[in-house]
Amino acid sequence: MRIPFTKMQGAGNDFVVLDETRASYHLRPEHYRFLGDRRYGVGADQILTVRPATQPGVDFAYVIHNADGGEVEQCGNGARCFVRFVQEQGMTEKARIRVQVQHGVIELEALPDGSVTVDMGAPRFDHAALPFVPGSLMHRTVGQAELWQLPLSAGGRTDTVEVALVSMGNPHAVLLVDDVMNAPVEAVGRAVQALPAFPSSVNVGFLQVLDRGHVRLRVYERGAGETLACGTGACAAVVAGIRQGLLDPSVQVDALGGTLRIDWQGAESPVLMSGPATTVYHGEIDLPEHPWLPEVSKVAA
Numbered sequence: 383m384r385i386p387f388t389k390m391q392g393a394g395n396d397f398v399v400l401d402e403t404r405a406s407y408h409l410r411p412e413h414y415r416f417l418g419d420r421r422y423g424v425g426a427d428q429i430l431t432v433r434p435a436t437q438p439g440v441d442f443a444y445v446i447h448n449a450d451g452g453e454v455e456q457c458g459n460g461a462r463c464f465v466r467f468v469q470e471q472g473m474t475e476k477a478r479i480r481v482q483v484q485h486g487v488i489e490l491e492a493l494p495d496g497s498v499t500v501d502m503g504a505p506r507f508d509h510a511a512l513p514f515v516p517g518s519l520m521h522r523t524v525g526q527a528e529l530w531q532l533p534l535s536a537g538g539r540t541d542t543v544e545v546a547l548v549s550m551g552n553p554h555a556v557l558l559v560d561d562v563m564n565a566p567v568e569a570v571g572r573a574v575q576a577l578p579a580f581p582s583s584v585n586v587g588f589l590q591v592l593d594r595g596h597v598r599l600r601v602y603e604r605g606a607g608e609t610l611a612c613g614t615g616a617c618a619a620v621v622a623g624i625r626q627g628l629l630d631p632s633v634q635v636d637a638l639g640g641t642l643r644i645d646w647q648g649a650e651s652p653v654l655m656s657g658p659a660t661t662v663y664h665g666e667i668d669l670p671e672h673p674w675l676p677e678v679s680k681v682a683a
């Protein structure tokens with residue numbers, strides 16, 4: 383089957399975008415994995431599929447798959463690219479769009495300067511929302527945040543890292559670091575994801591606070607490995623920093639691939655995320671009925 387696609391990126395977090403508003407391709411997880419593969423397919427951190435809305439008062443639905451083929455609840459950078467996509471394809475003339483994602487409805491606004499602001503909804507901290515199963519893990523309270531001590535074993539040694547847990551619809555564990563460029567992002571990210579306390583795995587953010595309105599962030603994503611930026615990761619990291627009393631309500635987040643602005647007034651107020659969204663190219667790909675990829679090409683679980 384030959385299918386059209388659009389390659390997009392938001393702050394370097396890259397996407398294959400599919401339009402299923404007129405026809406459904408009935409793709410299986412191995413197809414998404416193939417599309418996301420950088421050698422055998424197109425290559426992307428996530429695959430976004432635009433579909434018709436199934437609820438009143440909502441403009442579109444979109445479904446998100448990680449590069450490993452797993453479906454996920456939410457994607458911040460993807461939401462901004464989604465808006466650009468439906469505008470550029472002439473699918474809507476609205477500047478404000480309501481869209482269904484797996485975990486609810488989010489609102490997006492295309493700004494005249496070409497950037498997009500997304501209302502990502504209120505963060506949640508209850509364990510069921512992540513999900514997080516603490517068992518006998520210890521925690522302490524700093525400001526309004528609970529910091530959980532996670533034991534990580536590597537090379538015969540056990541270290542402990544402290545994380546704040548935030549759900550932005552999808553799960554995030556956020557660690558504070560002094561120097562994010564030299565943080566062991568992959569080793570610690572993989573070890574945290576593998577803990578039984580995170581039965582659905584978790585996105586792991588490494589946050590360096592530069593000042594009360596400016597941070598650096600790297601994220602080891604569930605199902606994609608380290609990406610150049612993670613929108614929900616930026617929201618979660620800023621929320622975690624504000625709750626620990628380290629950050630003001632409006633923060634510039636420098637990711638490896640670009641800059642995002644995150645605003646949060648606390649409590650039940652929504653997290654607002656602004657940043658770039660760019661179309662890279664349009665193409666078509668022949669999708670095998672039974673795509674094959676070597677084990678070695680598997681992305682992080």
Ligand SMILES: N[C@@H](CCC[C@H](N)C(=O)O)C(=O)O
Pocket residue numbers: 395427428448454455456457458459460552553585603604605606609611612613614615
């Ligand atoms: N890159 C994304 C997040 C994509 C989903 C994430 N990997 C997960 O599994 O939850 C973003 O910009 O938010």
